[in-house]
Amino acid sequence: MASxxxxxxTKRFGGVEAVAGLSLEFARGRVxxxxxxxxxxxxxxxNLITGMTRATSGRIVLGGEDLTHATPEKCARAGIARTFQxxxxxxxxxxxxxxxxxxHRHERTSLLANLLGLPAVWHERAxxxxxxxxxxxxxxxxxxxxLPAGALxxxxxxxxxxxxxxxxxxxxxLLDEPVAGMxxxxxxxxxxxxxxxxxxxxxxxxxxxxxxxxxxxxDHVYVVNSGRLIAAGPVAAICADPxxxxxxxxx
Amino acid sequence: MRSFVLTYEPxxxxxCIYCGLAFSQxxxxxxxxxxxxxxxxxxxxxxxxxxxVLRLGLGAPAGAALATLLAGLxxxxxxxxxARLRGHFQTIATIAFMEIMVSLExxxxxxxxxxxxxxxxxxxxxxxxxxxxxxxxxxxxAVLKRTGIGRxxxxxxxxxxxxxxxxxxxxxxxxLALALSGAVGGLSGSLLAYDTYxxxxxxFGFGMLVTALAAVILGGRSSVAGPIVGTIxxxxxxxxxxxxxxxxxxxxxxxxxxxxxxxxQGIVDTLGRRIGMRFAAxxxxxxxxDPRGHGVxxx
Amino acid sequence: MFAQxxxxxxxxxxxxxxxxxxxxxxxxxxxxxxxxxxxxxxWGAMIGLFIVTFTGLPLPAALALGMVLGGFLSVVLDLVAxxxxxxxxxxxxxxxxSSIGANLILISIAQRITGAQTLSFPFGTFPVRIYSExxxxxxxxxxxxxxxxxxxxxxxxxxxxxxxxxxxxRAVALNERMAMLLGVNPRFVYFQTFFIAGALAGAAGVILGxxxxxxxxxxxxxVMLQAFVVVVLGGMGSVPGAVCAGxxxxxxxxLTSVFISSQLSDAILFGLLFLLLLVRPTGLFAxxxxxxxxx
Numbered sequence: 001m002a003s004x005x006x007x008x009x010t011k012r013f014g015g016v017e018a019v020a021g022l023s024l025e026f027a028r029g030r031v032x033x034x035x036x037x038x039x040x041x042x043x044x045x046x047n048l049i050t051g052m053t054r055a056t057s058g059r060i061v062l063g064g065e066d067l068t069h070a071t072p073e074k075c076a077r078a079g080i081a082r083t084f085q086x087x088x089x090x091x092x093x094x095x096x097x098x099x100x101x102x103x104h105r106h107e108r109t110s111l112l113a114n115l116l117g118l119p120a121v122w123h124e125r126a127x128x129x130x131x132x133x134x135x136x137x138x139x140x141x142x143x144x145x146x147l148p149a150g151a152l153x154x155x156x157x158x159x160x161x162x163x164x165x166x167x168x169x170x171x172x173x174l175l176d177e178p179v180a181g182m183x184x185x186x187x188x189x190x191x192x193x194x195x196x197x198x199x200x201x202x203x204x205x206x207x208x209x210x211x212x213x214x215x216x217x218x219d220h221v222y223v224v225n226s227g228r229l230i231a232a233g234p235v236a237a238i239c240a241d242p243x244x245x246x247x248x249x250x251x
Numbered sequence: 252m253r254s255f256v257l258t259y260e261p262x263x264x265x266x267c268i269y270c271g272l273a274f275s276q277x278x279x280x281x282x283x284x285x286x287x288x289x290x291x292x293x294x295x296x297x298x299x300x301x302x303x304v305l306r307l308g309l310g311a312p313a314g315a316a317l318a319t320l321l322a323g324l325x326x327x328x329x330x331x332x333x334a335r336l337r338g339h340f341q342t343i344a345t346i347a348f349m350e351i352m353v354s355l356e357x358x359x360x361x362x363x364x365x366x367x368x369x370x371x372x373x374x375x376x377x378x379x380x381x382x383x384x385x386x387x388x389x390x391x392x393a394v395l396k397r398t399g400i401g402r403x404x405x406x407x408x409x410x411x412x413x414x415x416x417x418x419x420x421x422x423x424x425x426x427l428a429l430a431l432s433g434a435v436g437g438l439s440g441s442l443l444a445y446d447t448y449x450x451x452x453x454x455f456g457f458g459m460l461v462t463a464l465a466a467v468i469l470g471g472r473s474s475v476a477g478p479i480v481g482t483i484x485x486x487x488x489x490x491x492x493x494x495x496x497x498x499x500x501x502x503x504x505x506x507x508x509x510x511x512x513x514x515x516q517g518i519v520d521t522l523g524r525r526i527g528m529r530f531a532a533x534x535x536x537x538x539x540x541d542p543r544g545h546g547v548x549x550x
Numbered sequence: 551m552f553a554q555x556x557x558x559x560x561x562x563x564x565x566x567x568x569x570x571x572x573x574x575x576x577x578x579x580x581x582x583x584x585x586x587x588x589x590x591x592x593w594g595a596m597i598g599l600f601i602v603t604f605t606g607l608p609l610p611a612a613l614a615l616g617m618v619l620g621g622f623l624s625v626v627l628d629l630v631a632x633x634x635x636x637x638x639x640x641x642x643x644x645x646x647x648s649s650i651g652a653n654l655i656l657i658s659i660a661q662r663i664t665g666a667q668t669l670s671f672p673f674g675t676f677p678v679r680i681y682s683e684x685x686x687x688x689x690x691x692x693x694x695x696x697x698x699x700x701x702x703x704x705x706x707x708x709x710x711x712x713x714x715x716x717x718x719x720r721a722v723a724l725n726e727r728m729a730m731l732l733g734v735n736p737r738f739v740y741f742q743t744f745f746i747a748g749a750l751a752g753a754a755g756v757i758l759g760x761x762x763x764x765x766x767x768x769x770x771x772x773v774m775l776q777a778f779v780v781v782v783l784g785g786m787g788s789v790p791g792a793v794c795a796g797x798x799x800x801x802x803x804x805l806t807s808v809f810i811s812s813q814l815s816d817a818i819l820f821g822l823l824f825l826l827l828l829v830r831p832t833g834l835f836a837x838x839x840x841x842x843x844x845x
Contacts, residue, residue: 050416076418090409092473101406105418107399111427117394125397168417285642332828338642339583340831343778347823350775354817457771461650468647500661504654511647512634 563800578787
């Protein structure tokens with residue numbers, strides 16, 4: 001299976017180099033960690049991959065398709081999904097509707113069918129809602145189905161965001177601090193689901209500060225600091241790497 | 252009874268037509284497009300409809316269809332420049348469009364009769380057709396809300412970044428919203444022409460804009476019933492309260508400010524939310540005491 | 551003939567610039583599109599008219615009072631229509647709707663007071679004196695207008711770029727929250743910007759009222775379109791932009807009115823506005839809020 005590749009990607013904001021000559025590879029079926037101190041450029045990497053920001057130089061390739069200058073819509077259609085560091089849910093909509101909107105890229109009904117309200121549209125809607133309910137069940141949140149998303153607790157909102165991303169049936173899932181602010185028990189539950197997702201063949205990119213979570217979840221980890229890659233490899237090696245320790249604790 | 256109907260039938264007809272205007276204003280706002288172009292669309296529909304009947308000898312249905320298509324097309328075209336603008340600039344552009352239409356209607360005498368307007372339009376619609384119009388339009392919008400288009404509009408309106416990350420092509424939906432706004436406005440305009448005797452360019456200016464906008468703000472921007480309720484309240488107030496009719500401008504202005512500050516969601520949405528919350532809370536209380544849903548409460 | 555109309559256009563443009571400066575200041579610093587700005591101009595004109603007609607004070611006093619009261623009216627406008635919305639996370643539409651409501655209220659009160667009549671200044675309010683220089687007819691009034699506007703614009707410039715208060719205004723324009731953290735009192739800044747905007751609008755109102763010798767409750771709305779064009783053309787929040795765009799617009803409008811058609815001049819203006827928004831919505835100059843405006 002093809003991987004998601006970043007080749008010597010650089011992103012400059014004015015005079016600041018948020019990301020400098022970064023080369024990363026994310027394979028499907030694996031959980032890859034992206035860690036580093038605050039301001040290291042991790043979220044910028046996610047924005048670059050999802051098309052929210054355009055790289056100053058370098059290439060982003062997904063299975064032979066060049067996504068370097070792709071719009072967010074094109075990236076989504078290519079099978080990339082993400083969650084956000086600051087939770088972005090549609091606060092007024094119900095939990096179910098928030099997840100259903102994730103099914104958008106699987107819509108097959110035509111514009112005319114939608115305008116006329118033909119039966120195919122209702123079948124599709126029912127199918128999407130069923131998929132959303134299945135996700136709710138998997139995450140153990142069935143009773144929250146009709147509540148407005150804004151009324152949920154922080155931890156639950158994070159889960160809804162993840163369910164929305166999963167509703168897109170992505171090939172690659174970028175999780176931006178998914179267990180921040182969660183208790184250990186909650187984080188474990190999320191961890192179990194993420195492992196399942198990876199086993200189903202999705203390539204997971206995990207940005208996290210919770211080191212324990214990273215160590216338990218990730219097969220492979222990239223460490224960045226000030227936009228540069230300072231270490232890469234299996235978790236055990238990373239923990240012992242002097243450059244990494246230096247970056248986190250300072251000299 | 253008969254005199255009651257006779258007295259209030261014109262008011263009823265105007266309310267129905269203005270519901271159409273309110274819907275035309277409501278549509279783009281639902282999709283996050285800050286368009287105030289509705290009066291422009293209505294004027295196109297009104298003049299096209301009148302022209303079709305008076306000069307082309309067409310019947311009302313054909314005239315209305317022509318008006319709808321023409322205004323819808325203009326809406327679609329308007330979407331292209333509007334796509335490059337955000338927020339306030341979109342609003343300014345649509346106000347400019349509205350005023351351009353008024354100016355053109357003053358100027359294009361051979362087509363529109365200029366400052367004297369078009370006169371002698373026969374009355375081709377009555378209360379029943381207009382009621383049907385409102386019902387069909389309401390049904391159409393209620394259906395639309397539940398389709399993929401409605402879902403996409405909601406997402407785009409509430410968080411465009413998220414919408415894009417899910418693969419929603421915002422530009423395309425903006426075009427659609429404006430085309431629909433144009434079509435609905437154009438249809439309403441043609442019905443306005445067929446209900447009243449004459450048309451003047453300056454009736455499609457800021458006055459109409461304020462009424463349509465106030466109806467949507469007052470009634471609610473989310474639910475389909477909002478614009479209807481808003482229109483009814485706004486047009487009935489001068490009838491029910493004499494002072495409102497005498498100081499119309501002043502009270503409309505005060506109403507706008509009060510609503511936007513104290514009841515920003517509008518009447519229907521605020522009520523709907525209160526009721527909805529109560530239902531959801533009750534359902535949650537029931538299900539949490541009965542997690543397996545077997546009708547047996549947990550120990 | 552052309553040169554004469556050019557001159558007339560510059561004078562009209564100066565007044566447009568004065569009026570639009572207030573709009574662009576509030577728009578640029580606070581991102582509020584105040585559609586009731588025209589009503590402040592109209593009330594400035596009304597106040598000037600009442601003072602000259604009923605108190606016998608000389609015109610300069612009427613101008614000064616028109617400015618001060620216009621400033622206060624503008625501040626009250628902000629307190630009533632915009633301030634309650636500030637704490638809320640509303641969308642762009644809420645402030646526009648509120649300003650439309652305020653505009654209606656102000657216009658309807660004026661309509662009631664004037665009985666929907668157009669009023670005139672008493673005879674002799676401004677001496678009629680015309681000079682013939684460079685083959686043109688230049689009136690004392692025109693010179694006075696341009697001079698007065700120039701003085702006010704220079705004063706505004708000095709205030710924004712040379713005083714401590716002006717620095718705070720510009721800080722809020724860039725980033726309100728950041729400015730607050732640095733100790734700027736945002737409420738005072740809102741007071742300043744709205745007061746200045748209102749004072750300039752009031753001045754423009756008195757000037758227009760005297761120049762055309764006509765004060766009507768609708769005169770504000772008539773000038774708002776020009777103000778839109780100036781604000782967009784000049785760049786949101788840009789003082790030099792508003793001045794240049796105002797002058798340019800005055801000239802263009804006068805020339806098209808005279809040489810093409812006065813009926814179409816409105817349509818041409820709106821068309822120009824529309825074209826501008828298409829081609830260069832950010833306008834000629836960067837303005838006070840430049841970085842944040844890029845979409």
